[in-house]
Amino acid sequence: MNVCITGANRGLGLALTRAFLEQGHQVFATYRQNSKALLDIEQQWKQLILVPCDITDEAQIHKAELMLKNQAGALDILVHNAAVLLERDSPDIEALDFSVYLPTLQTNAVAPLMVTKHLLPLLRHGSGKTIVAISSEAGSIGSCWRDRAYSYCMSKAALNMGMRILHNRLAPEGFRLRLIHPGWVQTDMGGSNAELTPMAAAQDVYERIMETCGAPSVSPEELYIDWKGQFLQW
Ligand SMILES: NC(=O)c1ccc[n+]([C@@H]2O[C@H](COP(=O)([O-])OP(=O)(O)OC[C@H]3O[C@@H](n4cnc5c(N)ncnc54)[C@H](OP(=O)(O)O)[C@@H]3O)[C@@H](O)[C@H]2O)c1
Incomplete structure (x- = not known):
């Protein structure tokens, strides 16, 4: 299968890239800034193609689209993985700094739609017809327990809605969509106290994607799941 993964230079995206390569897939790994880790696996795997792409920049997405079109002509699986957590210390309501809100919504909720818009013609040519967004339990309104961390949670709820509408639009064409919460993962975003190593989470997420x-x-009802396949409340 031809697979495109956004934000593949570190964290879960890098581990997912490895997981797909190890199973023999052709991976188009997109990155905003390259990393030694991604360059190292590029040396190892000829089925890995690196694609520069800041997912908030439509001109860069268009360039990535052309590169994929020339190299592969079709795409089977698109994985929206790239995201930001900019409101790091989760301030209480009185101390919110709104400068991070629009960039968070732009990256986590709007950019996946922009990437989908540009890669849809290639996905329509592929046989896999699968679009997955790495969401989070933090996007669930029904089971929300937090009393802060507004921007990240709001962005994942908005991502969920965008993917739900895309599901309505594309399921009649045979597309399968999923929103997957990967668990609490030891990455820059999840922190070192998290429960899962990136490779363990990526292995489960890989299985859910396949x-x-x-x-x-x-x-x-089956759209929004966790890394073990449990259904989540919208
Ligand atoms: N870690 C967790 O516990 C956890 C839990 C639930 C959900 N998730 C979700 O899992 C996914 C992966 O997160 P992670 O833990 O691996 O986070 P991470 O370690 O912070 O990595 C985030 C990735 O997104 C990329 N990215 C951010 N903005 C981008 C942009 N504008 N264009 C292109 N790439 C961009 C980053 O690239 P740069 O290096 O260029 O910044 C990086 O590769 C995210 O969707 C996250 O919300 C994570």
């Missing part, structure tokens, strides 16, 4: 790709269809 199940999605192999499913005849995905119903709206």
Whole structure:
């Protein structure tokens, strides 16, 4: 399968890139800034193609689209992984700094739609017809327990809505969509106290993605799941 993963230079995106390569897939790994780790695996795997792309910049997405079109002509699986957590210390309501809000919404919720818009023609040519967004339990409104961390949670709830609408639009064409919460993962975003190593999380997320790709269809109730396949509340 031809797979495109955004934000592949570190964290879960890098581990997912490895997981797909180890199973013999062709991976188009997009990055905003390259990393030694990604360059190292490029040396190891000829099925890895690195694609520069800041997902908030539509001109860069268009360049990435052309590169994928020339190199592959079709895409089977698109994984929206790149995201930001800019409100690091989760200030209480009185201390919110709104300068991070629009960049958070732009990267986490709007950019995946922009990337989908540009890669959809290639996905329509592929046989996999699978679009996955790495979401978070933090985007669940029904099971929200936090009393802060507004911007990240709001951005993941908005991502969920965008993917839900895309599901309505694309399922009739045979597309399968999924929103996957990867668990609490030891990355720059998750921190070192997190429960899962990036490779352990990526292995489970890989399995959920391949199940999605192999499913005849995905119903709206099955769209939002965690890394073990448990359904999450919207
Ligand atoms: N870690 C967790 O516990 C956890 C829990 C739930 C959900 N998630 C989700 O899992 C996914 C991966 O997170 P992670 O933990 O691996 O985070 P991370 O270590 O902070 O990595 C984030 C990745 O996103 C990329 N990125 C951010 N903005 C970008 C942009 N404008 N264009 C291109 N790439 C961009 C980063 O690239 P740069 O190096 O260029 O910044 C980096 O590769 C995210 O969607 C996150 O919300 C993580």
